[in-house]
Amino acid sequence: MVEAAYNRETILEWLGDVPDPEIPVLSIMDLGIVRDVQCDGGVVVSLSPTYSGCPATEVIESSVIAALEDRGISNVSVKRAAMDDRLDQRRRQGKTPLVRNRATRRGRRQAGAAGESAHRPLPEVRIRKHGARQ
Numbered sequence: 001m002v003e004a005a006y007n008r009e010t011i012l013e014w015l016g017d018v019p020d021p022e023i024p025v026l027s028i029m030d031l032g033i034v035r036d037v038q039c040d041g042g043v044v045v046s047l048s049p050t051y052s053g054c055p056a057t058e059v060i061e062s063s064v065i066a067a068l069e070d071r072g073i074s075n076v077s078v079k080r081a082a083m084d085d086r087l088d089q090r091r092r093q094g095k096t097p098l099v100r101n102r103a104t105r106r107g108r109r110q111a112g113a114a115g116e117s118a119h120r121p122l123p124e125v126r127i128r129k130h131g132a133r134q
Contacts, residue, residue, distance in 0.1 A: 042075030
């Protein structure tokens with residue numbers, strides 16, 4: 001296999017063709033899952049799932065590697081970017097850790113057209129010390 005000519009912008013463009021396995025009308029770029037791409041002696045793609053504990057994370061990682069290998073890049077690796085500390089804190093507090101702000105405008109528009117509400121704010125449920133809802 002001949003190594004393809006590529007740069008960061010090209011990789012990001014190609015990753016725009018990788019569908020989210022749970023909402024296939026959206027790409028992993030639309031959802032803000034791709035956090036960074038480094039091209040230095042190979043390609044390293046940093047991913048952060050849309051929410052902590054996302055079951056599709058491994059499928060997304062495999063899809064990224066396959067998409068880039070299909071375009072002739074043989075030295076591809078994926079790393080999981082750390083979730084925002086604030087999101088991890090929300091998860092520890094039992095609050096929804098879903099990431100909404102990383103989706104692109106196109107992604108939010110397509111999600112709405114598909115009837116998905118993954119990026120709409122969810123109501124906060126406050127818990128009193130004794131467990132009763134406020």
